Amino acid sequence: MTVPPGDPAANPPGGSTPADVAPPTELPVDAAVWPEHSAATTDDVPVLSRVGHDRGHLDRDLDDPARGRPVRVLTIDAQRQVPLRETATGPELLWDERVAFPTGGIYLGHADDVAYAVVRGERSLTVSGTPVDGWSGLREVGSDLGDRDAGLLAQAVGIVEWHERNRFSPYTGAATVVEKSGWTQRDPITGQEVFPRTDPAVIMLVHDGGDRCVLGRQAVWPPGRFSILAGFVEPGESAEAAVAREVAEEVGLEVTDVRYVSSQPWPFPQSLMLGFTARAVGTELRVDHDEIEEARWFTRDELRSGHGPAALPPPVSIARHLIDAWLAEDGQTP
Known part of the structure; x- marks a missing residue:
């Protein structure tokens, strides 16, 4: 975003400028701001x-x-x-x-x-x-x-x-x-x-109710980087409904048990990220390549050991906060 x-x-x-009436356009992300090795969040x-x-x-x-x-x-x-x-x-x-x-x-x-x-x-x-x-x-x-x-x-x-x-x-x-x-x-x-404007967006860690979660990547990200799914809340839509809609659009999964976790300002340029977890009803991924380049299921062990993505999101992002919290649910962190 x-x-x-x-x-x-x-x-x-x-x-207004075009940016006032159009969603943000994703630009290439510098590997310097998404390093291959970064410590887990602790706050x-x-x-x-x-x-x-x-x-x-x-x-x-x-x-x-x-x-x-x-x-x-x-x-x-x-x-x-x-x-x-x-x-x-x-x-x-x-x-x-x-x-x-x-x-x-x-x-x-x-x-x-x-x-x-x-x-x-x-x-x-x-x-x-x-x-x-x-x-x-x-x-x-x-x-x-x-x-x-x-x-x-x-x-x-x-x-x-x-x-x-x-x-x-x-x-x-x-x-x-x-x-x-x-x-x-x-x-x-x-x-x-x-008055100053803030655009609500949802970001969600989708899991299978067990030991796996879905991560996706956009083509503009450095090679091997994966993150959780995200999207903007539409007019007349609740945050929970946006979670379900975005997951269905991006990876073709139906979700249930949508739970709010925390939020984070993301002023790039004017978003408020609302963080959720959600449980997938099925496991078959149908990726919308207009939205993301690739999506995969990863286990906790893969995320901890480094045998999964080349890098998880940097600690500055709520994406990493949600991933680390999910990994810690069974008493361990990456």
């Missing part, structure tokens, strides 16, 4: 669902959402990458320390009496006098960041994506006016407010 960064030159003079919640700050939604209505507090500002570039520094305990986001809320900044919330904001900008070699060790994205470093930084970065990427893709009113096509510290856009003609 990846999409290309928005191209400002491709925006029409009025109305009780998916990585990007961690929160270590207060989003401060009431502060967004204020002229100064920082309330006079110091502000740490994160710069995000056109490739949705941010500055990092390496520490003895892992990477950390590099924040520009400011005494006032930045012009054009989007308020992210606060923690320990410090406000946080994100701005769009260019790469630099230093931030507040500290050398930048590298620029990277949420996919690459999300699983290595602490709770506060992981939550702030997921929020920052999601809200910036919304601004880049929704700069015109869906009512009149007029350029919108940004309000409420970046969390609302207003149609200047009708006065209608436009």
